[in-house]
Amino acid sequence: MFELLKTEKSARRGKFVTNRGIVQTPAFMNVATAAAIKGALSAQDLKQAGCQVMLCNTYHLHVRPGDTVVKDCGGLHTFTAWDGPILTDSGGFQVFSLAQLRHIREEGVTFASHIDGKRIFMGPEESMQIQSNLGSTIAMAFDECVENPAQYGYAKESCERTTRWLIRCKAEMARLNAAPGTVNPEQLLFGINQGCTYADLRRDHMKRIAELELDGYAIGGLAVGEPTQVMYDIIEQVTPLMPTGKIRYLMGVGTPANILNAVERGVDLFDCVMPSRNARHGHLFTSHGIVNINNQKYERDMSPIDDACGCPVCRQYGKAYLRHLLKSGEMLSQRLLVMHNLWFYNHFMEEIRTALDQNRFADFKREKEKKLSTRI
Amino acid sequence: MFELLKTEKSARRGKFVTNRGIVQTPAFMNVATAAAIKGALSAQDLKQAGCQVMLCNTYHLHVRPGDTVVKDCGGLHTFTAWDGPILTDSGGFQVFSLAQLRHIREEGVTFASHIDGKRIFMGPEESMQIQSNLGSTIAMAFDECVENPAQYGYAKESCERTTRWLIRCKAEMARLNAAPGTVNPEQLLFGINQGCTYADLRRDHMKRIAELELDGYAIGGLAVGEPTQVMYDIIEQVTPLMPTGKIRYLMGVGTPANILNAVERGVDLFDCVMPSRNARHGHLFTSHGIVNINNQKYERDMSPIDDACGCPVCRQYGKAYLRHLLKSGEMLSQRLLVMHNLWFYNHFMEEIRTALDQNRFADFKREKEKKLSTRI
Numbered sequence: 001m002f003e004l005l006k007t008e009k010s011a012r013r014g015k016f017v018t019n020r021g022i023v024q025t026p027a028f029m030n031v032a033t034a035a036a037i038k039g040a041l042s043a044q045d046l047k048q049a050g051c052q053v054m055l056c057n058t059y060h061l062h063v064r065p066g067d068t069v070v071k072d073c074g075g076l077h078t079f080t081a082w083d084g085p086i087l088t089d090s091g092g093f094q095v096f097s098l099a100q101l102r103h104i105r106e107e108g109v110t111f112a113s114h115i116d117g118k119r120i121f122m123g124p125e126e127s128m129q130i131q132s133n134l135g136s137t138i139a140m141a142f143d144e145c146v147e148n149p150a151q152y153g154y155a156k157e158s159c160e161r162t163t164r165w166l167i168r169c170k171a172e173m174a175r176l177n178a179a180p181g182t183v184n185p186e187q188l189l190f191g192i193n194q195g196c197t198y199a200d201l202r203r204d205h206m207k208r209i210a211e212l213e214l215d216g217y218a219i220g221g222l223a224v225g226e227p228t229q230v231m232y233d234i235i236e237q238v239t240p241l242m243p244t245g246k247i248r249y250l251m252g253v254g255t256p257a258n259i260l261n262a263v264e265r266g267v268d269l270f271d272c273v274m275p276s277r278n279a280r281h282g283h284l285f286t287s288h289g290i291v292n293i294n295n296q297k298y299e300r301d302m303s304p305i306d307d308a309c310g311c312p313v314c315r316q317y318g319k320a321y322l323r324h325l326l327k328s329g330e331m332l333s334q335r336l337l338v339m340h341n342l343w344f345y346n347h348f349m350e351e352i353r354t355a356l357d358q359n360r361f362a363d364f365k366r367e368k369e370k371k372l373s374t375r376i
Numbered sequence: 377m378f379e380l381l382k383t384e385k386s387a388r389r390g391k392f393v394t395n396r397g398i399v400q401t402p403a404f405m406n407v408a409t410a411a412a413i414k415g416a417l418s419a420q421d422l423k424q425a426g427c428q429v430m431l432c433n434t435y436h437l438h439v440r441p442g443d444t445v446v447k448d449c450g451g452l453h454t455f456t457a458w459d460g461p462i463l464t465d466s467g468g469f470q471v472f473s474l475a476q477l478r479h480i481r482e483e484g485v486t487f488a489s490h491i492d493g494k495r496i497f498m499g500p501e502e503s504m505q506i507q508s509n510l511g512s513t514i515a516m517a518f519d520e521c522v523e524n525p526a527q528y529g530y531a532k533e534s535c536e537r538t539t540r541w542l543i544r545c546k547a548e549m550a551r552l553n554a555a556p557g558t559v560n561p562e563q564l565l566f567g568i569n570q571g572c573t574y575a576d577l578r579r580d581h582m583k584r585i586a587e588l589e590l591d592g593y594a595i596g597g598l599a600v601g602e603p604t605q606v607m608y609d610i611i612e613q614v615t616p617l618m619p620t621g622k623i624r625y626l627m628g629v630g631t632p633a634n635i636l637n638a639v640e641r642g643v644d645l646f647d648c649v650m651p652s653r654n655a656r657h658g659h660l661f662t663s664h665g666i667v668n669i670n671n672q673k674y675e676r677d678m679s680p681i682d683d684a685c686g687c688p689v690c691r692q693y694g695k696a697y698l699r700h701l702l703k704s705g706e707m708l709s710q711r712l713l714v715m716h717n718l719w720f721y722n723h724f725m726e727e728i729r730t731a732l733d734q735n736r737f738a739d740f741k742r743e744k745e746k747k748l749s750t751r752i
Contacts, residue, residue: 036701064704069696299445302450325411328441330416334416334707
């Protein structure tokens with residue numbers, strides 16, 4: 001259940017209540033693709049980094065270790081020892097981006113596993129069954145992620161199919177939640193808005209899926225190569241049509257500046273691999289801008305990554321040590337750098353919430369948007 | 377300063393006092409080659425795993441990031457945020473095993489860096505200077521590690537040169553410890569017994585270096601391919617000639633059974649990459665024997681690696697999750713498995729100390745030796 005606490009123009013401060021705890025929004029979810037955060041971070045580390053929601057990938061866990069294995073182990077919460085909310089994506093994005101030789105029919109998609117080439121069929125029912133076995137707190141509807149750019153005609157057809165799939169997802173989840181032995185009988189379902197970069201398709205699709213009274217609504221298929229301003233424009237077209245009383249999730253986004261702009265336009269929830277992926281290459285977010293720890297100038301610099309940061313890495317290690325670890329290919333570099341970036345993102349979201357609480361989000365956005373994107 | 381607290385036949389229970397704290401012996405040192413434990417473990421993780429001494433490699437740190445960089449960063453303790461004792465090896469072993477195109481003269485060794493092929497010269501003085509820059513608690517003398525098997529004539533000559541090098545090491549360390557700006561002016565020096573598998577060379581060399589009144593004595597050049605019984609025999613030949621009032625360190629050893637046999641013969645200190653290296657491949661030490669976490673039978677087994685283990689991994693995760701992480705190539709598997717094995721080793725040493733305190737080491741050895749080597 002989503003409770004809207006406060007607004008500042010279109011920006012929203014809220015809380016999302018789940019059977020695994022309350023998520024204060026706007027919030028950023030940390031990505032644990034195969035039930036593990038890249039960079040050797042555990043569930044306990046996520047807690048320490050201020051993470052509220054862990055995101056796992058249906059496709060990856062279906063192919064390895066298998067969702068029935070996870071179910072037999074008690075579901076994702078028991079498996080990973082993470083006790084907070086878990087969101088699982090539907091597998092759709094990975095089926096359309098990672099898997100090979102895919103074939104789309106009304107029933108669903110046949111594709112070859114990227115691990116062993118094994119042929120797999122996944123449709124709305126299968127996606128719901130897998131996510132039910134995983135026992136996540138929130139399941140995402142199975143949708144088609146159309147490549148960008150897309151032809152109008154195909155985008156429209158795909159959108160209509162995604163709507164039909166959503167209806168099937170909802171029915172299948174109701175069945176699964178009521179079935180005996182279900183890991184999480186209170187599993188929630190979010191629908192996903194599609195329509196590529198066509199504003200009319202986006203709006204029509206959003207209006208249509210809003211009628212289905214789901215637990216939350218996502219905007220999918222953005223940040224896939226279109227210009228940033230196009231993404232902002234689409235968000236601006238869609239959010240006014242999203243139910244006010246439901247949480248709004250912008251999938252796979254993004255930079256701090258993207259997040260500020262999406263919050264301004266009424267988005268509540270985010271996820272992105274950027275903080276962990278960038279960290280692994282030594283690109284670090286700080287309150288002063290972006291630091292590249294590979295830089296020679298840090299060779300003997302034992303000051304923290306960010307003097308204003310309270311994360312365990314900034315409190316204990318100097319840049320010279322972190323740079324040495326990264327240059328030496330030591331795994332510890334990945335852990336410490338990812339820990340810093342995740343902490344940064346989660347605390348950045350906390351700052352956004354505080355700014356909204358204090359009715360100064362517009363000022364906060366103005367102050368931060370450019371600064372956080374500057375390379376220092 | 378070493379204090380012998382108790383003996384049980386030749387086995388010794390002691391404490392080694394350093395300016396970075398007391399080491400309870402017998403003890404196992406955890407290897408942080410390039411100032412980082414493999415498997416993304418930090419200094420804080422080492423503390424949690426019960427580690428008393430961290431071991432770093434002179435050769436690796438000299439070639440990257442450079443010992444003067446570490447000195448400018450305040451020495452290894454500041455660099456790594458580890459506040460306990462640090463032992464640095466002399467670089468000798470790596471020069472003779474990793475480096476290419478080496479050329480040995482009385483002055484020292486010229487070799488090509490394994491990283492960029494750069495020609496480097498290292499002799500006793502250079503090794504001491506590097507270790508002084510690193511600021512370790514204990515420096516090891518620069519010695520020649522002769523390949524096994526070795527000709528008697530070469531082994532004898534090498535031994536004599538290693539003695540001459542040791543005298544030069546002692547003089548250079550005295551000079552460095554008294555020099556202004558030295559990171560650790562109380563740096564300790566351990567001499568290293570060599571002599572390959574020739575008992576008479578080993579004994580003669582040990583007698584000779586015992587006269588030099590060093591802070592501790594090591595047995596080097598073992599566990600390099602000779603049969604285990606030969607190693608035990610050499611230890612038995614050498615330990616009676618080692619000064620009773622000085623700590624005794626068996627370098628690069630070994631399995632739990634090796635450690636039990638060496639403690640029985642009067643050794644106090646150990647180091648080995650085995651617990652971390654084996655962990656990375658899923659080979660785990662437990663109180664019931666050796667577990668291979670890759671085994672299919674653990675696919676849905678959510679029991680801990682070792683039900684008798686109190687480590688953070690056994691308290692939180694099941695084997696099925698750890699196996700999944702390893703199979704998926706997730707870095708988190710490395711961290712969790714290494715953490716378990718290091719915890720096991722450090723707590724195994726604690727059990728040995730308790731057995732010695734209670735005068736039941738012989739029984740403890742009998743009970744554990746075979747069990748801990750059994751694959752389960």
